[in-house]
Amino acid sequence: MVDVMPAKNSPPIRRPRADVTREKLLSAAIDVFGRRGFDGTTTRALAHAAGVNLQAIPYYFGGKQGLYIAAAEHIGSLIASHTADVRERVRTRLKEAVDQGVAIGPDEARRLLTGILERMAALFIGRESETWARFLIREQMEPTEAFRRVYAGVMGPMLGLVGRLVAILLDEDPRSEHVRLRTLSLAGSVLVFRVAHAAVLAHLEWQAIGPREVEVVGALAAELAASIGKEAPR
Secondary structure, eight states, X not given: OEEEOOOTTSOOEEEOHHHHXXXXXXXXXXXXXXXXXXXXXXXXXXXXXXXXXXXXXXXXXXXXXXXXXXXXXXXXXXXXXXXXXXXHHHHHHHHHHHHHXXXXXXXXXXHHHHHHHHHHHHXXXXXXXXXXXXXXXXXXXXXXXXXXXXXXXXXXXXXXXXXXXXXXXHTSOTTSHXXXXXXXXXXXXXXXXXXXXXXXXXXXXXXXXXXXXXXXXXXXXXXXXXXXXXXXXX
């Protein structure tokens, strides 16, 4: 058993060693696979980065492939946990509108969309997402089962929610190609701050991403949401 820092005035919490070992491997795998790719990564390198015995990989994950898939799913679960409340708020409101037969108006749709974009901006501009991005960018270039798992688990559902709000603002079918294109463009306008991190710093002449920069990007997310549906008709 491994001790974990307890909350103040609470009894010590002890977590199974197996849970700690799995978490170490998942964290190390996201970083090492992201830097070296699947083919360029050895199980020895993974075990060394995690600080665990080499046999822990086949024991917990069945091998390198199993660990790779698990790492991708772990990224998906981390993203999902960071966005769970805002996604649930939007899902609940959309369902209420359908159940009550009362459409969500543009102003409310814009507020809901702003909330999602601001959360995405805060998450992906933050340092924590750096290792996730390296892993996922590789999967974008050469998608495998790992990408399909992340897309099905969190990317697709998130884009679906954004798309439904975009459709309200454009007064179009959420399944239309145009709405899907606008949805991707909108999400990409936020994700660029992570996937093109070096270019962002150079172009904006920022030395690093700190609280002020996070606030600036959050304000941009609100501007992007405000612009949807206010353009001249196509």
